[in-house]
Amino acid sequence: MELSERKKKVLRCVVDLYIRTAEPVGSKAIAALPDMSYSSATIRNEMAELTSLGLLEQPHTSAGRVPSAAGYRLYVDELMEDQRLSLDEARSISSAIDEKLQRVDRMLEKVAKLVSQATELPAISLASRQGQATAQRFDLIRAGDQSVIVVIMLSTEEVVNKLLRLPVAVTEADLKVLAALLNATMTGIPAGDFTGQLLEKVMASAGTAAPLVPVIMDFTAETLRRQGSTNMAIAGQAKLLGLPEYRDVDKAQKVLSSFDEEALRDLPAVMGSESGTKVLVGPENVAQELKDTSVVMTKFDIGEGMQAMIGVVGPTRMDYAKVTARLSYFAESLSKLFSKPEQPQLPEAKTRQEE
Amino acid sequence: MELSERKKKVLRCVVDLYIRTAEPVGSKAIAALPDMSYSSATIRNEMAELTSLGLLEQPHTSAGRVPSAAGYRLYVDELMEDQRLSLDEARSISSAIDEKLQRVDRMLEKVAKLVSQATELPAISLASRQGQATAQRFDLIRAGDQSVIVVIMLSTEEVVNKLLRLPVAVTEADLKVLAALLNATMTGIPAGDFTGQLLEKVMASAGTAAPLVPVIMDFTAETLRRQGSTNMAIAGQAKLLGLPEYRDVDKAQKVLSSFDEEALRDLPAVMGSESGTKVLVGPENVAQELKDTSVVMTKFDIGEGMQAMIGVVGPTRMDYAKVTARLSYFAESLSKLFSKPEQPQLPEAKTRQEE
DNA sequence: CGTTAGCACTCCATCTTCTCGAGTGCTAAG
DNA sequence: CTTAGCACTCGAGAAGATGGAGTGCTAACG
Numbered sequence: 042m043e044l045s046e047r048k049k050k051v052l053r054c055v056v057d058l059y060i061r062t063a064e065p066v067g068s069k070a071i072a073a074l075p076d077m078s079y080s081s082a083t084i085r086n087e088m089a090e091l092t093s094l095g096l097l098e099q100p101h102t103s104a105g106r107v108p109s110a111a112g113y114r115l116y117v118d119e120l121m122e123d124q125r126l127s128l129d130e131a132r133s134i135s136s137a138i139d140e141k142l143q144r145v146d147r148m149l150e151k152v153a154k155l156v157s158q159a160t161e162l163p164a165i166s167l168a169s170r171q172g173q174a175t176a177q178r179f180d181l182i183r184a185g186d187q188s189v190i191v192v193i194m195l196s197t198e199e200v201v202n203k204l205l206r207l208p209v210a211v212t213e214a215d216l217k218v219l220a221a222l223l224n225a226t227m228t229g230i231p232a233g234d235f236t237g238q239l240l241e242k243v244m245a246s247a248g249t250a251a252p253l254v255p256v257i258m259d260f261t262a263e264t265l266r267r268q269g270s271t272n273m274a275i276a277g278q279a280k281l282l283g284l285p286e287y288r289d290v291d292k293a294q295k296v297l298s299s300f301d302e303e304a305l306r307d308l309p310a311v312m313g314s315e316s317g318t319k320v321l322v323g324p325e326n327v328a329q330e331l332k333d334t335s336v337v338m339t340k341f342d343i344g345e346g347m348q349a350m351i352g353v354v355g356p357t358r359m360d361y362a363k364v365t366a367r368l369s370y371f372a373e374s375l376s377k378l379f380s381k382p383e384q385p386q387l388p389e390a391k392t393r394q395e396e
Numbered sequence: 397m398e399l400s401e402r403k404k405k406v407l408r409c410v411v412d413l414y415i416r417t418a419e420p421v422g423s424k425a426i427a428a429l430p431d432m433s434y435s436s437a438t439i440r441n442e443m444a445e446l447t448s449l450g451l452l453e454q455p456h457t458s459a460g461r462v463p464s465a466a467g468y469r470l471y472v473d474e475l476m477e478d479q480r481l482s483l484d485e486a487r488s489i490s491s492a493i494d495e496k497l498q499r500v501d502r503m504l505e506k507v508a509k510l511v512s513q514a515t516e517l518p519a520i521s522l523a524s525r526q527g528q529a530t531a532q533r534f535d536l537i538r539a540g541d542q543s544v545i546v547v548i549m550l551s552t553e554e555v556v557n558k559l560l561r562l563p564v565a566v567t568e569a570d571l572k573v574l575a576a577l578l579n580a581t582m583t584g585i586p587a588g589d590f591t592g593q594l595l596e597k598v599m600a601s602a603g604t605a606a607p608l609v610p611v612i613m614d615f616t617a618e619t620l621r622r623q624g625s626t627n628m629a630i631a632g633q634a635k636l637l638g639l640p641e642y643r644d645v646d647k648a649q650k651v652l653s654s655f656d657e658e659a660l661r662d663l664p665a666v667m668g669s670e671s672g673t674k675v676l677v678g679p680e681n682v683a684q685e686l687k688d689t690s691v692v693m694t695k696f697d698i699g700e701g702m703q704a705m706i707g708v709v710g711p712t713r714m715d716y717a718k719v720t721a722r723l724s725y726f727a728e729s730l731s732k733l734f735s736k737p738e739q740p741q742l743p744e745a746k747t748r749q750e751e
Numbered sequence: 752c753g754t755t756a757g758c759a760c761t762c763c764a765t766c767t768t769c770t771c772g773a774g775t776g777c778t779a780a781g
Numbered sequence: 782c783t784t785a786g787c788a789c790t791c792g793a794g795a796a797g798a799t800g801g802a803g804t805g806c807t808a809a810c811g
Contacts (some may be wrong), residue, residue, distance in 0.1 A: 083784070100792095102774085103774045103775055277656060278655075294637035297637065434754075434755090454803095460802085
């Protein structure tokens with residue numbers, strides 16, 4: 042069923058206005074809008090029909106209308122004007138991103154903070170790898186008589202290390218042998234296959250350096266497991282409380298608690314595998330706690346088999362246009378930043394957008 | 397001026413009760429307490445005097461009494477019964493800590509979460525080093541024709557690494573020379589001294605590997621700077637909203653915002669340098685936002701020149717005895733865990749306490 | 752002299768009632 | 782098809798009424 046142009050226009054106005062004011066909007070308010078050339082009575086009729094179509098709702102008789110979940114859906118999918126960032130905003134965002142982002146988790150924190158600032162809502166950022174990581178190469182550095190630094194290069198191109206204290210002294214020669222052994226036996230093996238069996242096999246050939254093996258294996262397995270898991274960061278939680286719909290402390294607490302818990306872990310599942318922005322409107326939502334609450338998430342690739350998502354959590358009436366615009370811009374900038382080889386730190390080329 | 401025993405007892409009861417109920421306590425409630433052998437009228441007299449001494453306050457005539465900041469102070473300093481952990485609690489806490497805590501920031505997150513769970517309040521954990529870190533040793537590992545892994549061992553005994561992509565190919569020999577050069581010139585130097593001058597000097601001697609030098613120096617300086625800074629983690633923010641005093645959204649928001657901002661950065665300064673537990677009661681507090689709010693922080697050493705702090709933020713009427721007991725226990729367990737060499741992962745010896 | 756019972760008084764929290772106004776749906780005229 | 786007009790609905794917020802918890806004071810008690 043297709044809506045008339047006028048109905049669409051009215052619906053759009055209702056949503057826009059509701060987004061701004063957070064209060065039910067009446068026919069008069071719509072009629073007063075600058076580019077609305079009908080009287081409030083006409084609008085009323087249209088609104089009545091939109092209501093019976095399930096796109097608007099009335100909190101009670103004689104209150105204005107509020108968009109229903111279906112109404113938001115339609116708005117997001119069809120009616121929303123895709124709001125470009127102004128030049129200023131784009132500039133300030135990209136200069137913020139430019140800073141060197143060292144490690145993944147630091148990066149996530151930073152990004153979450155930026156997104157939160159840009160949207161004035163709580164923001165989530167997460168990154169995960171698809172596929173199993175394996176160790177690709179081991180190096181052992183002798184850091185003293187009784188300490189060794191283990192450096193492991195992973196298939197994901199990430200490098201991890203750990204300083205080990207030993208109860209016994211080891212020689213350079215020991216380490217050389219051990220490193221060769223590790224590279225021969227423990228590379229290319231997914232986390233799941235680090236079993237007691239493998240341990241025994243490796244230790245048997247390890248000679249004097251045998252006591253080191255279990256520790257290194259533990260560390261490796263742990264690291265690989267961690268690689269598979271999802272990192273995430275949240276910022277700007279307090280912003281939620283500034284919004285009128287969360288003046289109800291109970292509601293706010295539910296949402297905030299769902300951050301603490303692992304409830305958000307399965308966001309990636311909900312998002313599916315395609316990149317792009319998804320809007321989860323109110324009841325369609327992931328966690329039960331998040332009625333009245335929408336989640337907007339953008340998924341994108343950051344190279345090297347990693348996927349990242351950024352998103353915000355806010356009231357269902359949040360300004361979707363603004364939020365999605367900002368998220369897409371962030372996503373784009375970030376994936377550019379990451380696909381670029383880290384090394385030649387070229388001054389960011391002209392990637393600005395028109396206003 | 398010294399209070400009579402009875403006054404002390406009354407004061408303690410008022411605070412205890414207020415902690416539990418979050419409501420002004422009346423004379424009758426105190427008199428009804430099991431080990432209170434006076435009538436409500438007597439208690440009333442005592443309370444009136446305590447009020448005129450500034451230790452209690454009345455929200456208004458004909459409401460019960462509430463401890464004043466000074467009252468809390470006295471309570472914390474003298475009256476509080478130091479509440480030992482029950483055996484069960486101690487056991488559950490130490491088993492939680494036992495898990496391997498890999499990196500500092502992971503560790504902080506985990507600890508904050510645990511503390512928050514144990515106290516049912518928002519918790520903060522932070523760690524910082526005192527003194528300047530320097531690089532102690534450089535190793536370069538060739539990871540392919542055009543990539544190198546830089547491994548830096550710091551004076552703090554932490555090891556960091558970074559994978560570098562190069563625009564040019566390098567040989568093992570190049571790297572060996574460069575590593576020697578780095579170890580000769582860039583070790584033992586604090587972050588502040590990584591100047592353009594040093595860069596030029598090192599590059600002059602670097603030969604074919606010269607292009608690598610600036611990147612490594614950048615990374616080193618950045619790392620050292622980060623070492624000096626304080627890491628921190630916060631958990632359980634949503635718990636704040638469960639407390640009656642923060643049903644006032646504005647108040648809650650102020651406190652939660654102060655987490656987001658860097659307001660807490662100067663907590664270390666306020667804490668001074670001695671180890672131990674400090675209670676910052678309401679108005680004595682750090683940030684202006686935190687009126688009505690107290691902060692309990694415990695500072696302790698975790699070896700290798702690192703100091704850590706754990707603490708909670710909550711209403712001034714929080715259960716100080718419980719909170720400090722738990723914090724001290726955490727602090728003790730953690731500093732034990734860290735002072736122990738990581739390697740020989742002995743089954744935790746008997747460090748339980750009596751009930 | 753310290754302790755306690757009794758009592759008048761205060762003042763907040765809570766509930767009820769009332770009023771006001773925004774917004775609606777319907778009808779009839781343009 | 783659009784618009785003006787009007788009676789009607791209903792919630793938000795103000796105003797008022799009620800009850801009870803808690804106080805301070807006084808006087809009696811051991």
